[in-house]
Amino acid sequence: MxxxxxxxxxxxxxxxxxxxxxxxxxxxxxxxxxxxxxxxxxxxxxxxxxxxxxxxxxxxxxxxxxxxxxxxxxxxxxxSQTTAGTIAQAIREHADRLPEILETRDALETKIAALAAQRRTDEDLAQIEAALAAMAAEIAAGGRGIDGDERFHAAVTAASHSALLARLMVEIGALVRETRIESLSQPDRPQASLAGHRAIAAAIAAGDPTAAARAMQDHIGLVSEVALLDDGS
Missing domain, CATH: 1.10.10.10 (Winged helix-like DNA-binding domain superfamily/Winged helix DNA-binding domain)
Known part of the structure; x- marks a missing residue:
């Protein structure tokens, strides 16, 4: 036997x-x-x-x-905090949930961008442009543009004038920040991300929901190309 x-x-x-x-x-x-x-x-x-x-x-x-x-x-x-447990395990847990976070961002923010193109006001457009300027200044000063990036997405969400979608974005805010940090820490990514933001902003300003949704989807696709998902590191 x-x-x-x-x-x-x-x-x-x-x-x-x-x-x-x-x-x-x-x-x-x-x-x-x-x-x-x-x-x-x-x-x-x-x-x-x-x-x-x-x-x-x-x-x-x-x-x-x-x-x-x-x-x-x-x-x-x-x-920023003392760590408990295994660091490698915490990093892997982040990598494991990252695809789901990005799927959720795609679902929510693509719709938000489309609604923003339909509902934005002049004040909304001014806030979006101010966020773009802030991110550009951060990058020009040698930073990654993380705060400007966050400000831009918040401005687009506000322009959608959807209280429920805005609340959902707040709920996943900490998880979204994980993807933001990881993406913008890659070489040349801040400028590429800023270009993506400008395309989204242009479509929103033009009142074109289809183009806005497509530009946001392309942007989230760029964010999904993150180094820590690479097992070959």
């Missing part, structure tokens, strides 16, 4: 940036740092950890996505 064979579950391979994220949190604990403290500049931290700047940057993005740190342009990386 053949012996029973128990299948051993496959162990998820820890990617390099996940290992570095674990190293960073261990370094934070060893150094006695807490919420509000700043990490050393990236070049210095990369040397201390013995990793490349590129890998360190990806690890910091992963930590920012799960809320462990906040990266502020001109102010460095600040610890």
């Amino acid at each position: 053949a012996a029973d064979r128990t299948l051993v579950p496959k162990v998820a391979r820890t990617r390099l940036y996940e290992q570095v994220a674990e190293q960073i949190t261990a370094w934070i604990a060893d150094a006695g740092l807490g919420v509000g403290d700043r990490l050393p500049p990236e070049r210095e931290l990369a040397q201390q950890l013995g990793v490349s700047r590129a890998t360190l940057s990806q690890a910091l993005v992963a930590l920012e996505v799960i809320g462990a740190v906040t990266v502020r342009h001109g102010d460095g990386t600040v610890i």
